[in-house]
Amino acid sequence: MRASVSPDTFPPRGHEAKRLSIIDAAAGVFCREGFAGANIDLIAAEAGVSRQTVYNHHGDKEKLFMAVVRDLTDRCNVGIFATIATFPDQPGDLEADLIGFAVRLNQNCICNRDGKFLRKLIQTEGERYPELFAEWREQGPGTTLPAIAARFARLAYGGYLTIDDPDVAARQFFGLVNAELQTTFMLGGTPREDEVVRSATNGVRTFLRAFGKRPSPGSVKKHTALANA
Amino acid sequence: MRASVSPDTFPPRGHEAKRLSIIDAAAGVFCREGFAGANIDLIAAEAGVSRQTVYNHHGDKEKLFMAVVRDLTDRCNVGIFATIATFPDQPGDLEADLIGFAVRLNQNCICNRDGKFLRKLIQTEGERYPELFAEWREQGPGTTLPAIAARFARLAYGGYLTIDDPDVAARQFFGLVNAELQTTFMLGGTPREDEVVRSATNGVRTFLRAFGKRPSPGSVKKHTALANA
DNA sequence: GACGATTTAGACAAGACTGTCTAAATTTGT
DNA sequence: ACAAATTTAGACAGTCTTGTCTAAATCGTC
Numbered sequence: 001m002r003a004s005v006s007p008d009t010f011p012p013r014g015h016e017a018k019r020l021s022i023i024d025a026a027a028g029v030f031c032r033e034g035f036a037g038a039n040i041d042l043i044a045a046e047a048g049v050s051r052q053t054v055y056n057h058h059g060d061k062e063k064l065f066m067a068v069v070r071d072l073t074d075r076c077n078v079g080i081f082a083t084i085a086t087f088p089d090q091p092g093d094l095e096a097d098l099i100g101f102a103v104r105l106n107q108n109c110i111c112n113r114d115g116k117f118l119r120k121l122i123q124t125e126g127e128r129y130p131e132l133f134a135e136w137r138e139q140g141p142g143t144t145l146p147a148i149a150a151r152f153a154r155l156a157y158g159g160y161l162t163i164d165d166p167d168v169a170a171r172q173f174f175g176l177v178n179a180e181l182q183t184t185f186m187l188g189g190t191p192r193e194d195e196v197v198r199s200a201t202n203g204v205r206t207f208l209r210a211f212g213k214r215p216s217p218g219s220v221k222k223h224t225a226l227a228n229a
Numbered sequence: 230m231r232a233s234v235s236p237d238t239f240p241p242r243g244h245e246a247k248r249l250s251i252i253d254a255a256a257g258v259f260c261r262e263g264f265a266g267a268n269i270d271l272i273a274a275e276a277g278v279s280r281q282t283v284y285n286h287h288g289d290k291e292k293l294f295m296a297v298v299r300d301l302t303d304r305c306n307v308g309i310f311a312t313i314a315t316f317p318d319q320p321g322d323l324e325a326d327l328i329g330f331a332v333r334l335n336q337n338c339i340c341n342r343d344g345k346f347l348r349k350l351i352q353t354e355g356e357r358y359p360e361l362f363a364e365w366r367e368q369g370p371g372t373t374l375p376a377i378a379a380r381f382a383r384l385a386y387g388g389y390l391t392i393d394d395p396d397v398a399a400r401q402f403f404g405l406v407n408a409e410l411q412t413t414f415m416l417g418g419t420p421r422e423d424e425v426v427r428s429a430t431n432g433v434r435t436f437l438r439a440f441g442k443r444p445s446p447g448s449v450k451k452h453t454a455l456a457n458a
Numbered sequence: 459g460a461c462g463a464t465t466t467a468g469a470c471a472a473g474a475c476t477g478t479c480t481a482a483a484t485t486t487g488t
Numbered sequence: 489a490c491a492a493a494t495t496t497a498g499a500c501a502g503t504c505t506t507g508t509c510t511a512a513a514t515c516g517t518c
Contacts, residue, residue, distance in 0.1 A: 014485075015494080034353065037265025040476070050496045055477070119415070123352045124263065126416040133416060141412045168409070168431050175408030175432075179400040183370045186348070187355040187362055202397050203404075210438035243515075244464075269506070279466045284507070 019057050022047045027068050031120045035065055035128070065125070066132060072118040073136050079109040080144050087151040094160055095208055102177040102200035110178075111190055120188060145170050161211045169211060176203035248286050250276045256297050256346045260417075264294055264354050294354070295361060301347040302365050308338040309373050316380040323389055324437055331406040331429035339407075340419055349417060374399050390440045398440060405432035 025047035029038045040061060044051040058064035083105050088097035109115050118136075126133045149166040152173070156163040163169045180199035184191045191199075254276035258267045269290060273280040287293040312334050317326035338344050347365075355362045378399040385392040392398045409428035413420045420428075 018495090032356070034263035034265050036263050039474090051476095052478090052497085053495060056494080061476075120352070122415050123349070123417070127261070137412065137416070165431075171408040171411070172405055172432065172435050175404035175411070176401055179404035180397070182400070182404070183366060186351050187366070188352070202394075203401065206401050206439045209440070210435045247465090268504090280506095281467085281508090282465060285464080288507095290506075 018047070018049055018053060022049060022054055022057055022064075023068055023071050026064055027072060027117045027121075030065060030068060031117050031124075035061075035125050040064075066129070069118070069121055069129075069132055069136070072114050072121070073139060075114045076109055076118050077139055077143075079112075079114070080105070080140075081147070083108050084144065084147050084151070087148070089151065089154060090158070091155070091160060094155075094212070095204055098204045098207070099197075099200050102173075102204060103197055106178070106181075106191075106196045106200065107193070111196065116188070116190060119185070148173070160213065162213060163211050173203075173207055176207050179203055247276070247278055247282060251278060251283055251286055251293075252297055252300050255293055256301060256350075259294060259297060260346050260349045260353075264290075264357070267294075269293075295358070298347070298350055298358075298361055298365070301343050301350070302368060304343045305338055305347050306368055306372075308341070308343070309334070309369075310376070312337050313373065313376050313380070316377070318380065318383060319387070320384070320389060323384075323441070324433055327433045327436070328426075328429050331402075331433060332426055335407070335410075335420075335425045335429065336422070340425065345417070345419060348414070377402070389442065391442060392440055401439075402432075402436055405436050408432055 022043065026038070026043045029043045029046060033039070033042075038061070040054055041051055043064075044054050047054070054064065058067055083101075086104060087101055088094070091097040110119070122133055122136060145167065149170040152161065152163055152169050153166040155161045156166065161169075177200050178185070180202065181191045181195065184195070251272065255267070255272045258272045258275060262268070262271075267290070269283055270280055272293075273283050276283070283293065287296055312330075315333060316330055317323070320326040339348070351362055351365060374396065378395040381390065381392055381398050381402070382395040384390045385395065390398075406429050407414070409431065410420050410424065413424070
């Protein structure tokens with residue numbers, strides 16, 4: 001929007017840097033204290049900036065909050081799609097590959113600073129800003145889950161998995177892979193790497209017990225066996 | 230608990246009723262507005278009580294908050310253990326019985342008013358009151374998950390399931406059964422009953438594909454089969 | 459009906475916070 | 489080095505909130 005032939009003459013250099021620094025500090029304070037408890041003086045101090053500069057950049061506590069959520073959503077989406085691009089489409093060792101994918105997803109998008117902050121802000125203030133979080137819902141789960149479901153469908157089509165509904169399978173994949181991190185997430189903590197790996201390993205094993213091809217290679221029998229057990 | 234013979238003359242009747250009414254109103258306001266944003270005048274108004282009465286009963290905004298969390302934790306635990314008692318130890322139709330159990334657990338303990346409020350308060354303020362929420366962690370997941378794990382171990386011992394680690398299985402059961410409710414939970418919403426039933430149905434089906442005995446009926450073989458698959 | 463305890467309404471002081479304003483200091487591009 | 493833009497520190501009014509206090513009203517029980 002700030003177009004110019006010569007480089008951005010208006011906000012030369014430190015301008016954008018300060019904007020980012022304010023956003024980052026605000027994210028931390030909003031998460032720790034909640035919207036109502038967040039203190040603009042504190043945000044300014046943590047950003048290493050005067051209070052007036054905060055107002056110059058974002059005008060308003062509410063506008064600042066919106067900017068924080070939008071920034072976090074964008075950053076997380078970038079990370080998630082970059083990670084989805086590493087989904088094992090033609091797996092060598094399916095179990096190991098899916099575990100690696102799950103660990104990457106958790107470490108790069110969910111357990112990192114941005115992911116943790118965005119999750120907390122959504123949980124905390126989601127009901128207060130319906131449109132803002134409807135936007136997140138569309139660009140977040142509404143986009144990433146179908147993308148992952150498509151990858152699972154591809155694995156099923158390639159004969160690696162037996163899946164009825166790829167969308168359900170994608171959601172269950174997340175549920176399984178994060179099953180052992182729920183309590184930590186609830187309390188706002190960050191799981192250690194070995195906890196992430198263990199949860200992912202157990203989750204993927206169970207996932208493959210449910211959806212993996214049975215050892216017998218030729219048998220392509222469908223899942224009608226347990227229908228009315 | 231409330232003895233009738235020469236009833237407690239101290240708080241005759243309306244006293245305890247007002248205490249509860251305050252706790253309930255405070256729970257709602259704390260959830261909506263967060264601790265910092267919660268307004269004691271508003272709590273008093275929603276409780277149908279004067280502000281001074283709130284202070285008479287609970288003394289302090291922070292003490293009031295603690296009382297709310299403790300009350301919610303107790304109530305939820307009662308509900309959870311009552312529901313765990315309905316776990317299908319000797320199932321007729323294992324799939325249907327587990328689905329029923331999962332739906333009961335969700336509707337009576339997680340999606341109801343108390344469960345929703347407690348979850349939100351833990352997410353929102355958990356980091357600010359470590360001891361309080363350590364207490365919740367012990368009495369909540371720390372107690373209920375082993376209890377459910379024990380039930381799954383019993384089903385495995387009875388030959389209904391093939392489970393390596395009952396604790397992992399219990400956590401994965403939760404993850405699967407709630408897999409399709411995560412987004413709704415994130416935003417503080419309450420899923421409709423049919424959504425709960427669908428998520429539970431899909432979750433239990435996948436759970437049984439992973440842990441259910443293979444169709445062969447008479448086989449009571451122990452769980453050594455898939456040990457190192 | 460009377461008595462003791464509880465509740466109520468309202469006033470109140472003390473403190474905190476937001477958002478604005480101003481003038482000085484600093485940075486940035488030329 | 490100069491000029492324009494940006495940043496800073498501090499003061500400021502206005503509002504809101506908490507927690508206390510007091511005197512009147514209400515409730516429950518005998």
